[in-house]
Amino acid sequence: MNKLQIDKLNRKAFDIIYSDIEKAAALTEQAVLLAADLNYTIGIAWGQLNSGLVDMERGQLVESLEKLKQAQHIFNKIGTDFRANAAVLNSLGLVNIRLGKMKQAFIHLQESLEYCEIYSLKSMEYTAMNYLGILQYKSGRYNQALRFFQNSIKLKTEDKTVNVLNNLGCTYRALGQNEKALEFLNKALYQAGEEGMMDARIAILEEQGLTYGQMNDYKQGILKLQSALDICAGSNRRQRPDLYIHIAEQYLKLKDYHMAEDNLQNADELISDSNRVSHREIYLLLSQLEEFKGNAPGALAQYKRYQQLTDLMKSEDLEENLWLLETEQLRKTNTRVAAISKMGQELTAFLERREILNTLSRSFFNLFSIDVCVIGEIPDGDDCLHVDLYTSPEEMSTLDSLEIKNPREVISWVAGNNSGLLINDIEKEIGRYISSYDKNLLALSVSSVLCLPFETGYGRGAIGIYSSQKNKFNDEDRDFMEMLCSFAAIALNNAFQAETIRTKNRELTMLNRYDTLTGIYNRNHILSVMEQGWKQCRRTASFIHIMLLDADHFKKINDTWGHDAGDECLKMIGTVLRDNLQRSSDSYGRYGGEEFLLSLQDLTVDEALAQAERIRDTIENFSVTIGSKTIRLSVSIGVCSIIPGFEDKSVLNDIIKAADNCMYRAKEEGRNLVRSVILKGLR
Template sequence: MPETSDFLQNNLDAVEKLLEKAKDAEHKDTSEALKLSLEALSIAKKHHYIKQEAKADMRIGRCHWINGNFKEAIDFLSKSLKISDKINDAYTKVDALIGLGNVYVTIEILDQAISQYMKALTISKDNGFGELESKILNNIGTMHEDLKNYPVALDYYQKSLDKTLEIEDTYGQAIAYLNIGNVYFSLNDMDKSEENFHLALNYGRENDKSLLLAHCYYSLGRLHHKRGDVPLSKKYLELGIEKANESKDLYILFRILSEYADIYDQLKDYNQAHSFYQKALDVAKQIGMDELMPRFYEQVAHFYEKNNKLDLAYESYKLYNQAYKIVEENRRLERINSLEYQEKLKASLEETRIYRQLSNELRKSYQQMHVLSNIGQAMTSTHQLDLIFEQLYENVNLLMNAESLGVGLFDEESKALRFDLFIERGKLLDPFSLSLENKKSWSVWSFLNKEVVKINDIEKEYKRYIAAFASTRGDLMHSAMYAPLMVEGEVIGVFSIQAKEKNAYTDTHQDLLTTLSSYLAIAIKNATKTKQLAELNQKLKILSENDGLTSIPNRRLYDDVFSKLWMKAINQSEPLSIMMVDIDNFKDFNDHYGHLIGDEVIKKVAHLLNEHRRNENDFVARYGGDEFVIILPNCDIDEAEVYAKELQVKLAEISDNLEVTEPVTISIGLCTTQPNSKKSKDIFVSIADNQLYISKENGKNCVSSSTY
């Protein structure tokens, strides 16, 4: 039976009501908002309400973003954008662009975020969407806040607040007050920060906005923690947990639990801090927060390391390493997907007035985008700097004229930009450095000011930037562009291209250089990070294989080395000796002088045993407590006995350097064998251990030996 107009209108009204309820629920209960939006989407699709389908996709995407499901968020927001663009629904289109920008900010792909926001801002201004304009200004402010560019962030937040006051958007005003308060918090202006937090809090209480209240309570908890008022801080954080659970916003709940853990860490309450870190981790795992995990695991690792929980620190460092690799791969894939999406977006915009007028330019931009995508993928697929530079030079001339190309990386020690890559007309020039004090360098200016520079007549334009112009290397180039290499707000270097002709570069070239610089910065940072991770892995390896107190090998490494030395002795038909060493009367040292002196005795003995090995093939490890083990490859029973007695003589030096009256002595149990496939390592060790027991029974400070 065909559907009547009344039936269709009733269903259309039902969808609109569901979407309105979802919008309101988003601030209180994102699970409810998601449920309502999915119901609206189902009805809209069934009855072909295209406009409402776009709205529902946008709402679902926002809910996924709030809940930390970033892949799903991008999928739904992209669907909304595609549909709203096709039917010319400018309002929903802006909402979708804002949503995508929000996701990219959260996962720290800032070049894509600003691209989405600026498109949304242009459309909002053209159509008089004041509420959306204020949101975008607010979100751009958030980006600058994340980059610690606080004056610019305050400026955008103030513009957002002014717009919300102009259009009487009270909820938008509350958001602006909250964000302004956070900036003042970062600037350490606690009074202004608290004033703005309470303005936001008042609105949240009056209008029962659970999500807003959760953020307000979290911010006030941080503020009072910083002031040193722990009871008041905990009170606000407890309220924040209540509102976070009420709104089902796991992201803010994670942040509150992490703040709680930090409070207890500073109070030196290990158990409570450990408990809250575990709760925060459970929440993070629940929503799959890949982007937050590296920073969180690193924080937890520092916490465990500070509290001498070295096994837990080691595990956390390993998890940090794994999480970092996952995040980098996610970012790489998101950038690839984003580039593909932008190409599709440009194709759909071909029908608009601007793109009809610029169809030839658009076709050219498609080609450039394709080349740019290939360059980005090539550079970010390797962690070797020389290959990154090679890909850059081979491809950049496909985008623009680059007779000269240079990449300078900041050297912290010399406070200079070091150019290991500077190519002019196909020739690689010798490396050189530019001091940051150089007032005549465009590269230095771009680096220090974090700005892209485009010059088309160097002799006329230099006064805007530098004291005087000069050719650093090679021929004088009349056109040039310089872009800072930035990753997560940190400037790591500068990228430049130059051409001999005047007016070589357009605004489009500048945009391409900016995007290319983002890829280059990420590729260089990844290469550097890979080197750092290799160093971290080595540190973790040392941490896992060495005893925390004595810094000599631990039981874990002993097990591995012993197996290898046993097999080597079998293969080479050599004798093998093992010594079990125990500090005599160690419990008395602890009881009489305290654990600090006891620990010092263990360290001194360990150092002596390790320093007086016969050669580099001997292996010394802490076996446990006050007991040590020494493996002596290619050592027969006579040589082992002489060596054991030499150690006992050397040990007399320890007592002289400690504030103890009793001499420090050791008992030694020794066993020598000729290993073969029929013999047991465990029996070999147990014989040495039994000889140690005999030494103890014979009055201590002696050597007992046997063969196997």
């Protein structure tokens, strides 16, 4: 596999990421491995870019952002692949949009536009313009979004414009221009059909159904939504509950309660326990359905189920006012619940602890208009609270650990007692809980505090929100905060588990590729790498040099000094090989026992033999110290050089055998020698 073929794999993966993610992921993995074996920097960078985009489409946004930043660093260092620089800026823009970091997304996309204008990269300029439109749409600035989408269509000349057309349709619907929305959605649907883009067709049909519903043409809306559902049959399980719910909403408008109920039940069956909270609106619709049917107890039961999922059950007062859902206060509550649910979805999508904590603090600032947010954690086996203090959504500082056995601050008391506190006049109320309260401990000037504990699979902690206003918080605030704490606990536990899995995967990779004693390649991996080198040398008709290195009198070292001494000698050989073989085309590993296998390329026979002599000489002049004793070591090296021909790769065993014979010849002639042979391949 040469560099051009790696480039081809990366280009193919980049082009199909949004239409066939699994194939794109497979191509990316193949390209990354091959580029790493060849130490092909541009191939590695494109692999990181594609891998980041695959992670983004799979919802792994934190991992995606990290890989895209790594790709950007490499491309900036290379400085010659202008298309790649624009592609990575666009990708950083999109992942930041999905992370909710609109300002950062805007900076990346504006930089991409400037870059594209300088280097006339029309295709990348189109993508940047499209993503800027999405950014404006997500921010609720629909007129600005329209302008960006319209400009992006003007730039597109070759590829289809399905995504932009769909985005335009969504935007016009948000603006209430339904006829215009349908015009663009119809064009998008036609192009998606021409391209065989099934996932895109589902999204467009869903948007058409919602648009017809907004126009009060519920029958047509149901037809469109049902068509999307038909395409989903047997796959796309993630989208099916939402489609059933949308269909039920429109049947309710038609007062066809039987069909509405059937679709809601279908949705309920598809919703797993893990995402039931995110689909809790289904129980509001079931409550509305039962109310329309005159079944007040049934309506109440469904609404209670909704409240249980959102931790907002309010006892008798709520039940008595059940039918006041349209009052202003309850509309505000529902809006707040929706915001918390969205925040919960964002939190549980993250798999990196710091990202979770930063997002959590922003959520508290946005929901409660507070002055300070404090988040503390107690890992298992620890007796101190480790605290992060946020004085704004963007400003965080890490404080000294707080004692929980003798608490002097609200959050340490809550964490230690695993019980929440709601205090609206700290000077009057704090004495009930903390006898030695230190108001300067967190350097805060506060009057009201709401602080709750949480637990994760690896420890526990507490979250506190502080305000300088008296009587700032109430019981409803506490309920909302409990919801966010629950989401935070789930997200932090997920992040801990993900990091544990990543660590184990890294360990497994090390075990699979590396020798645990010497830290260099093990037998299986050096043979695999050598096979790749063989193929490359066959393509370029150049020498590959296979060497077998064996420690002299190694059994005597073990018998005399012990196996620990023998292990230290093997480690020393591994160190010498690392120090002397630092080119990307040099490969080496422990072949077994005291034998080491080396594979060198891009050298003449004389250069390869000179390298073998340097290694032999370096080891001869090294010494291993065990206690007060010094051990000297020498090695015998056999070298087989060949220009690979059309032989089957199984001939590698014969070449290793030839190197082995040379090594034994070196042993027979006195050890501490290099002996070699040149073979001819079949050309």
